[in-house]
Amino acid sequence: MSKRSRTHVTCTVNGDEVDFLASDDTSLLDALRDELGLTGAKEGCGTGDCGACSVLVDGRVNCSCLMFAPEAEGTDIVTVEGIAEGDQLHPLQQTFLEGAALQCGICTPGFLVSAKALLDENPDPTETEIRYALAGNLCRCTGYDKIVRSVQEAAVQLRGATR
Amino acid sequence: MTVTEDRPSYKWVGTRPIRHDGYDKVVGKARFAADLNLPGQLHAAILRSPHGHARILSIDTSTAEAMPGVKAVVTAADFPALDVGNPEHDVAMNLMARDVVLYVGHALAAVAASTRAEAQAAAAAIEVEYELLPVVLSLDESMADGAPLVNDDNRTAFSGSDEPSNLATVTPLERGDVDGAFEAADLIVEREFDTAWVHQGYIEPHACVVDVGADGKADIWASSQGHFRVRSQTAAVLGWDTARVKVTPAEIGGGFGGKTTIYLEPVAARLSEKSGRPVKITMSRDEVLRATGPAPASKARIRIAATNDGELTAIDGWIGYAVGCTNDMAGFIGAMSVASYRFPNLKLEAVAALTNTPKSAAYRAPSAPQAAFAIESVIDEIAQLLEMDPIDLRLKNAVVEGDPTAMGSPHPRIGFVECLEAIRDSDHYRSPVPEGTARGVGSGFWFNIGEQSSATVNLNEDGTATVITGSPDIGGSRASMALMAAEELGIDVYRITPVVADTESVGFTDVTEGSRATFATGMAVVNACRELIDQLKTRAATILGVEADAVDWVDGAAVAEDKDPLPLADITAKAKSTGGPLTVTASLNAGGAGPSFAVHCCDVAVDEETGQVTVLRYTTAQDAGTAIHPSYVEGQMQGGTAQGIGWALNEEYVYDDDGTMLNASFLDYRVPVASDLPMIETIIVEVPNPAHPYGVRGVGETGIVPPMATIANAVSRATGARLTSLPMSPPKVLAVLDDR
Numbered sequence: 001m002s003k004r005s006r007t008h009v010t011c012t013v014n015g016d017e018v019d020f021l022a023s024d025d026t027s028l029l030d031a032l033r034d035e036l037g038l039t040g041a042k043e044g045c046g047t048g049d050c051g052a053c054s055v056l057v058d059g060r061v062n063c064s065c066l067m068f069a070p071e072a073e074g075t076d077i078v079t080v081e082g083i084a085e086g087d088q089l090h091p092l093q094q095t096f097l098e099g100a101a102l103q104c105g106i107c108t109p110g111f112l113v114s115a116k117a118l119l120d121e122n123p124d125p126t127e128t129e130i131r132y133a134l135a136g137n138l139c140r141c142t143g144y145d146k147i148v149r150s151v152q153e154a155a156v157q158l159r160g161a162t163r
Numbered sequence: 164m165t166v167t168e169d170r171p172s173y174k175w176v177g178t179r180p181i182r183h184d185g186y187d188k189v190v191g192k193a194r195f196a197a198d199l200n201l202p203g204q205l206h207a208a209i210l211r212s213p214h215g216h217a218r219i220l221s222i223d224t225s226t227a228e229a230m231p232g233v234k235a236v237v238t239a240a241d242f243p244a245l246d247v248g249n250p251e252h253d254v255a256m257n258l259m260a261r262d263v264v265l266y267v268g269h270a271l272a273a274v275a276a277s278t279r280a281e282a283q284a285a286a287a288a289i290e291v292e293y294e295l296l297p298v299v300l301s302l303d304e305s306m307a308d309g310a311p312l313v314n315d316d317n318r319t320a321f322s323g324s325d326e327p328s329n330l331a332t333v334t335p336l337e338r339g340d341v342d343g344a345f346e347a348a349d350l351i352v353e354r355e356f357d358t359a360w361v362h363q364g365y366i367e368p369h370a371c372v373v374d375v376g377a378d379g380k381a382d383i384w385a386s387s388q389g390h391f392r393v394r395s396q397t398a399a400v401l402g403w404d405t406a407r408v409k410v411t412p413a414e415i416g417g418g419f420g421g422k423t424t425i426y427l428e429p430v431a432a433r434l435s436e437k438s439g440r441p442v443k444i445t446m447s448r449d450e451v452l453r454a455t456g457p458a459p460a461s462k463a464r465i466r467i468a469a470t471n472d473g474e475l476t477a478i479d480g481w482i483g484y485a486v487g488c489t490n491d492m493a494g495f496i497g498a499m500s501v502a503s504y505r506f507p508n509l510k511l512e513a514v515a516a517l518t519n520t521p522k523s524a525a526y527r528a529p530s531a532p533q534a535a536f537a538i539e540s541v542i543d544e545i546a547q548l549l550e551m552d553p554i555d556l557r558l559k560n561a562v563v564e565g566d567p568t569a570m571g572s573p574h575p576r577i578g579f580v581e582c583l584e585a586i587r588d589s590d591h592y593r594s595p596v597p598e599g600t601a602r603g604v605g606s607g608f609w610f611n612i613g614e615q616s617s618a619t620v621n622l623n624e625d626g627t628a629t630v631i632t633g634s635p636d637i638g639g640s641r642a643s644m645a646l647m648a649a650e651e652l653g654i655d656v657y658r659i660t661p662v663v664a665d666t667e668s669v670g671f672t673d674v675t676e677g678s679r680a681t682f683a684t685g686m687a688v689v690n691a692c693r694e695l696i697d698q699l700k701t702r703a704a705t706i707l708g709v710e711a712d713a714v715d716w717v718d719g720a721a722v723a724e725d726k727d728p729l730p731l732a733d734i735t736a737k738a739k740s741t742g743g744p745l746t747v748t749a750s751l752n753a754g755g756a757g758p759s760f761a762v763h764c765c766d767v768a769v770d771e772e773t774g775q776v777t778v779l780r781y782t783t784a785q786d787a788g789t790a791i792h793p794s795y796v797e798g799q800m801q802g803g804t805a806q807g808i809g810w811a812l813n814e815e816y817v818y819d820d821d822g823t824m825l826n827a828s829f830l831d832y833r834v835p836v837a838s839d840l841p842m843i844e845t846i847i848v849e850v851p852n853p854a855h856p857y858g859v860r861g862v863g864e865t866g867i868v869p870p871m872a873t874i875a876n877a878v879s880r881a882t883g884a885r886l887t888s889l890p891m892s893p894p895k896v897l898a899v900l901d902d903r
Binding site (some may be wrong): 121 | 193414416637
C-alpha cells in the first residue's frame, strides 16, 4: 500500500486563515485535532450521534467527524477555541461556569458551539426550543438541567447587551 | 432548596464558587486522554473476536507485521500468563484473550503503526483460526442444568469448590420467621422483574498514550477513575514492579464506574516496549459498547407480606445478575440493596452467573438499581392495594439509625425519613396531578465506601496554598477539596490551587468509587490542613513571642491576647526563619462512609396509541450529609436521575443469537437527550454524617437507584398496568396495555 495522496486545504478557523494537507478520507475533526492542534472538539462516537465534535461551518452547526477535511476548502469554521473574544469569555462560557453546567466537561465544547448557533439564530428561545436545538449533543453527567438553565441565562444577558 | 439540620455556620463550605478547572473546560484547553500526542508516537489498533465463544487454534501475525508502517504486533504470548488466583487474572485475560475468546469484541491481538489507518489495516490482516464453542447469553441459559461452561477458569466465589461453574456468587440472607409471616399476612404481593444490559455511556471513549523509556519505565497518560489502580493493574498484567509504571491522570470524560478498571494500558506499554516509540490507543464508540462496561442484566422474583395498616412484615425474594464472562461481585452487592425497610422477616437469595458477553463493570451504585426496581415496584403495588399514600407507607417502614441492614448490622445515622418528608412536603408532591398524567414515587440508597486517600497541602511563600490529591476530578471534586481547605485555613477559595497529581507526586489513593472522593479524600485534605494550622500556630508563637498554646487560629489568622491578628500570609512569608517550608501530607483509610438515601417523584404521560412514556416533571430529594458545593451535589442527583430514566425507558443491549451486539452506536443505543427530559428539581437533604469533619456523605451514586421504579409506579397509576420489564420501551408498554 502506498501513501495516499493528500489535498491542500485552505480555510478560515477562528478568524485565522489556515492551510493543511489532508487525505480524502480524513475527517474535519481529525484535521482540526491532528493537523491544526485544536483539540477542543472531541470524538465521542465518530458517527455523528453525540455532538462532542460540533463546530460551526459558515455559521451552521456541523458534526466535524462527519465532514471530510477537503470539504472545508474555503469555509469559515468556528471551534470552541474561537468562541471567546480575546480574554473575554462568551456569555455562554460564563453562564456554563456559574451555572455548573459541566461536570466532566468532555461534551462542553460541543454544547457551547451548538448553543451559540442557537442564540445567534434565535435570541429568545423557549425551553423547548433550547432542548431541541441541543438534542444532537449528548451529555451523560448533568441530566441537561443546568445546561438548559445556563443557555437561558446567557440568552437573557445577550439580549440585554444588544438592547 | 435545602433542608438543613442545625450545624455550624461555614464561610466556604456550602457556597458555589466557579470550579477552578472550569475555565480550561469551557475554552477547549482541558486535556482529556485522547488530546495528548507525543513526538514519534505510533497509533495502535486492536483485533477483536467476531465470535461469542471460541477456542483460538492459531494466530498468524506474519502478514500484518510485513505491512506498511507496522512497528509492533502483540498477542497474549507477549504477556505473562497469570495464575487463576491472581487478583488481576481476569483483567489480564479480558484485555488480551489467551487460548479462548469469551465474547464478541474480546481483544486478541494489537498492532502499532505509523498511522491509525495502517494499524487498522494490519490488525484486519491478522489470521486467526477458531473452533467455535457454545454461546451462553442469558441468566436462564447460564443457570440451566447441563449448561455449557462460559469460562473454564470460573469458580463460584466463597463456595470452596474447585469445580468450574457458571455461577459467580450465591448469597443467601435470612432472618426471622418468613413462612410464619406470610401465613399471618393480610396482603401478599408477588411479582417477577427483568432488566436489560445497560452501558455507563461516558462520552469519552477509553484512551491512553504510553511511552516506555530506554530505562524500561512506562510513562502512562490516561483517563481513569483512579490512576493508582491503572498503575497497579498495568504492572500486574505486565509482570512488572509497580515502581516501573508512572500514571499521569488526564481529565476524565465521564466514568460512572466504567473507568475503575483498565482495557488498554498494558497493551500500549508492550507495543511501546517492542517498538521503542510512544503508542496511543483510542477506542471507537463501537469498541466501547462491545468490549467495555456494561452493567449486568437481571431477573428478580419479589414477594412481600403486609398488614392491612401498612406494616411490611416479610420479604421473600430471589434476584439474579448476568455478569458477563468473568466472576463479579454484583450478586453479593445486590443482596445488600434491600436495606431501606425494616422487614422483621427476610429471606433473600442473590446470585450472579456468567454469560458470553463483555466482562461487566461497575455502574453507579452497582447492582442496587436492579434490586430497587423490583422491591420499590412491589411496595408501590401494596400501597395501591391498601389505598395508602405511597410515602406514608414508606415512612411507616423506613429504616432509621439502629435498624438492621440486609446483612444484619445496624444502620448508622441516616436520612431516609428526612428524604421521604422532603418529597412529601415538596411543591411537586403537594401540587394536584395534572390532567392526563400520573404521579409515582420511589426510593433508593447506596452504602458508600471510605478507603484510602492521601493529600498534600503546601502553603506557598505568599500565603496561597496548593492542595494536591490523587482522586481524579470527575465532576467538581477539585472545587470541593479547595472549599474544605479554604474553610479550614480561613483563606479565599481562589487563593487555593487544587491539583490532581500523578502517581509519583502524591501518596497512594484508591480509585474513585463508592462515592468516596469528597468524603475520604476530602477528609485527608482536612486532616492535612489541621496539622498545618498546628504548625502555623507554632510559627506564629515564635513571631509574636508568646507560648504556642496561647495562639488560636481564627478566620485565617493567628490570634493571641494583646497581639494584632497575624494573617496566614505573614506567617508563610517568614517560613524560612521559623523552621522552613510549611507542608503537610495526610493519609488515611477512611471508615464511616454514611449511606445516602434518595426519594424521587415524577409525573408521566403515557401515549396509549404508541406506548411512549414521557416524563413531564421530576423531583429528587437526597441526603448529602453536608453539601460542600451544592451545585455539584445537585449535578450528581440530576445526572444519576437522567441515567436512571434512560435505564427505565430507552437503554438496552440487543444481541443476536451468536452474541453480537446489534445496536453498538449512540444512534441505536439511545441515551436520553435534552428533548427527552424535563428540568430535574432537586432538594438537598442534609443529615450530617458524624464520621466526617463536615458531615459529608458521598452523593455520586444514589441518584440512579430510584428512577426505574419511580417511573414504573407512575406508569402503573397512569394505565392500571404494572410494567415489570426494563426498558419500558413503547413496544413493551403497548403489549402490557393490550393485556389489561
